[in-house]
Amino acid sequence: MSRSAHPAGPRHADVLPEGHYSAPPTDLNALDSKVWAETVTRDTDGVLTVGGIDVKRLAEEYGTPAYVLDEDDFRARARAWRTAFGSDADVFYAGKAFLSRAVVRWLDEEGLNLDVCSGGELATALSAGMSPDRIAFHGNNKSVAEIRRAVEAGVGRIVLDSFQEIVRVAHIAQELGTRQRVQIRITVGVEAHTHEFIATAHEDQKFGIPLAGGQAAEAVRRALKLDGLELIGIHSHIGSQIFDMSGFEVAAHRVVGLLKDIRDEHGVELPEIDLGGGLGIAYTSDDDPREPHEIAKALTEIVTRECEAARLTTPRISVEPGRAIVGPTAFTLYEVGTVKPLDGLRTYVSVDGGMSDNIRTALYDAEYSVSLASRVSDAEPMLCRVVGKHCESGDIVVKDAFLPGDLAPGDLIAVPATGAYCRSMASNYNHVLRPPVVAVRDGEARVIVRRETEEDLLRLDVG
Secondary structure, three states, rough: OOOOOOOOOOOOOOOOOOOOOOOOOOOOOOOOOOOOOOOHHHHHHOOEOOOOEEEEHHHHHHHOOOEEEEHHHHHHHHHHHHHHHHEEEEEEEEEEOOHHHHHHHHHHOOEEEEEEEOOOHHHHHHHHOHHHEEEOOOOOOHHHHHHHHHHHHHHHHHHHHHEHHHHHHHHHHHOOOOOOOEEEEEOOOOOOOOOOEEEOOOOOOOOEEEOHHHHHHHHHHHHHOOEEEEEEEEEEEEEEOOOOHHHHHHHHHHHHHHHHHHHHOOOOOEEEEEOOEEEEEEEOOOOOOOOHHHHHHHHHHHHHHHHHHHHOOOEEEEOOHHHHHHHHHEEEEEEEEEEEEOOEEEEEEEOOOOOOOHHHHHHHHOOOOEEOOOOOOOOOOOEEEEOOOOOOOOOOEEEEEEOOOOOOOOOOOOEEOOOOOOOOOOOOOHHHHOOOOOEEOOOEEEEOOOOOOHHHHHHHHHO
């Protein structure tokens, strides 16, 4: 079938039942600088290039689907956060966004610390040579084995998430003859403007110890009494994919209020406050994220003002960007398999991946952008839904987008801003193999996480 032979779906829509588009873009070949890394451009043939390498070459060498990550962009964003907060604050990269040994080495070289939340993430960090004292260990239900390994390794801090964990960590530290530096994670009752499943500071959820009802204050009392613990600060995290700083202002006010109460009751001024992460990135042109220096200035001013009002010495601030660093640095490269127009509705574009490599659309109703990657086109835009190959009607990658009306099987398309959580949350649903992560830099590409093979799948099946 020729590129223009298949019947097209609707070319445009004034109002869509869902999604964020109200009209097709004027130029489908243009790349929105909000959602694409600066090094992603089109060559003279219209093929997307990243780090000096075109995607057709990447697809031929590494296959599709594939996560393509720009190492220079990752490093630049890491440096921007480090520079924005300066030497008087700590930046912990949230490893849950995406972690590999290569990423750990990049973080180490760029001077960032690392936040892990499982034994596997801790093992990855240690195996790549990250100094344990630069690691923070999170999690609402750390196992005894995970805690023991963290304490034995000498991690810089463990973030305590429950009354049971306070005792558990103290007991293990005493057994090992050490004092473990800890923070207590509290929930401050802030309703972040984000999806219900990724808002984490309201009281009715699994993370942290509520400030309300005096529970956080009681957790502090218990931690200060235990010889195996060195309480260094309070931790608060209000959610993810947040653009509005007002939630952080309310959270900081309440955390500093707790610090003041601790000072008044125990005569102790805790030296650290961790405000978590959760700062949003641009997935579509409608998103408007703030720059690291703006975030640093705002958070520093908020904490300083609150501490001055409470007559407290301003504690050392920590933040935990993950998505904000790695999210924009990568895109997912797919090959189009089928193009199915539905008259009067939209055209369904099926790709060779789907919810196994990006669960966020199905899980969080997330919005993404998409572009034709292997050529340019002057065809009229058509309203599309990009879907995967899985046996689920909810297997959607991009809910509503415009792609050229001559899109055909074999074309490559790319979905930007997939560096965060897509590979971390990838699955083998339908026994589909998880894609590789290919890092590009200065005209060179290398695999930092290889593609799964059928042998990998069968190796675990011992029946």
